[in-house]
Amino acid sequence: MAHDRPLADRAAQPRRRARVTAADVAEAAGVSRSAVSRAFTPGAYLDADKRQLVLKTAMDLGYRPNALAASLQGAATDLVGVVVGELSNPYDSEWLAALVSALNASGKWPIVLGGQAEGLDESVTSILSYPLDALIVRGGSLGEALIDNCTKLNIPVIFSGRVISHPAIDCIACRNHIGMVQAVTLLLESGRRRIGYIGGPPTLSSEQERLAGVVERLAEAGLTLAAQVTSDYSFGGGQSAMRTLLQDTSPDAVVCANDAMALGALSFARNCRNLTVPEDLAIIGFDDIAMAAWAEFNLTTVRNPLAKTVDEVLRLLEGRLANPQKPGEVVMIDPDLVKRGTH
Amino acid sequence: MAHDRPLADRAAQPRRRARVTAADVAEAAGVSRSAVSRAFTPGAYLDADKRQLVLKTAMDLGYRPNALAASLQGAATDLVGVVVGELSNPYDSEWLAALVSALNASGKWPIVLGGQAEGLDESVTSILSYPLDALIVRGGSLGEALIDNCTKLNIPVIFSGRVISHPAIDCIACRNHIGMVQAVTLLLESGRRRIGYIGGPPTLSSEQERLAGVVERLAEAGLTLAAQVTSDYSFGGGQSAMRTLLQDTSPDAVVCANDAMALGALSFARNCRNLTVPEDLAIIGFDDIAMAAWAEFNLTTVRNPLAKTVDEVLRLLEGRLANPQKPGEVVMIDPDLVKRGTH
């Protein structure tokens, strides 16, 4: 019977062709396996000539120490989970690109989950099977339920874009409230009074903070929102939100919860309603994605500093790895207003 | 001396707090470690009640089998390397997002390298320390030298966007030549005669094929390029390329090697030279990124089918994993012309 054949026979038909191993190199070079291991370990006792021979042989055979087997001894894996939601929001794409680049530069290898909403929780559960050094989560892309899972597995979690009230979790977020106050102040100063708002998914804490910033600054000036539409952080969503907004009201300014929607709104106002921006209508976004600076749009927006955010994520990561027991840190980043041509 | 303290002492101060292990669960549940392993192995002999008890205990302790340790027995790791160059080209970002999403959906976990040009080779070498199931490489982001490394390590390589002449490597690419022939044909049919070209990095094979398509179709009509500028596949690069182009010549059409440059060129022509597109000047791009369809641009372009490309990558991957020894497959995808408002 097939399942009864001896080991040697089974080894002749492995599921996956075996990887070159330290034992192979040892045999080929005529040294002990320990010597091979030592040749790849800086500072280990090994005759210089012999080390040279081993490295040469390893090179010929294409041998590399198996990082996974090595991690069994307690070494760090340098594997970091990165969870980002649907990438329909360009800011998320830019965040991911910058983060991946920075992680690579410091010798960490990101396992990326994203692009899909459904099944994301399940996916995260799956990658917890790997001994990750840490898990980096973008904004509201994931429930807090997974924190328990991670702490039980001793995998540190770092949130970017949301503040979690948990004693041992590092967070980094933008002061959304302040950013929106700045934006509305700018509009009020230039005489706008009928101000509308296009928001993102209301469940996101960042969305709530941004809306609150707008509403409170308006209240301070004795005003309320002229109109409010909820959308999905995408360009297309911004377009249709603007259509809805202009059906019922005629605002003289619209604040958008992110740049992608602002660009969509801007596009719709110009091309489908023949409005002149900013004369007929001012539009302000949030994030300052690369496209916002393009001449076509020249969007006035609130910058959500990307480079600084990623730098801080890496700083928190290094700190957490150096001292897993240290208390959680919350880093708040100040946005700044970028005045361009749509206000 | 510190390095002489016995094992038990050292274990009390581990570098990284240990992960919950099968032995821990076994002890807590009062069963053997084998039973724990069996509880997580579908189809293994184990009393239903006992399995239930083990799973319950594991849940409480937050235990998950360590996928890396499991892979030592020969199981697949489900880890896939994904190499993408600088993400300045939006098409690359879209490709990455779509690929990550598709991989996740089929239970593969991508380790992503990219966003940086320098040090990329070194990074790839580093992740070869992990027993990857496969390596997926985007276009010209990497030299062919790594193929040897991978084959020695028995890690299959799949190229997307470039054809490699190697007997055991899977490739998938777009028929760039055909796409450009279609684009130029469209321009010729509408009476354009002074046709310029904005290209990407000349070392990329895709770039060479696209240029060749343009030149050959022109030659067929008895024409040559009215002007030619080389740039970097980015929006800003397209802008400055257009400036250069318009300094020396006055073409009635410009073909761009990708959409990002086409949008930059379009933006520059309109906003900085007050040209009307397409009346004064036709512009055609390549890729059909999401932004090309935006009302502001409404770019006529050659679609490089993204969904189909990713589907094929996954099909090749599954096929390769099912049969590592099968001969390499080359999949060519036909582009199609998307006629919008800039021709």
Place this chain on the structure above:
DNA sequence: CAGTTATGTGAACACGCGTGCATATTTCGA
């Protein structure tokens, strides 16, 4: 009841690696 088969289970092994320990070899000082 004896004999065969089905059903569970724990001990032991292998996977690839780094490293402590003990031993073998060389170098050095007196």
Place this chain on the structure above:
DNA sequence: TCGAAATATGCACGCGTGTTCACATAACTG
């Protein structure tokens, strides 16, 4: 020349799994 210190190296262990193997118990069969 001899002992001690320094240097080099092989053996063996453990990391956390899945799985084989031998064995124990329960369930049938006639």
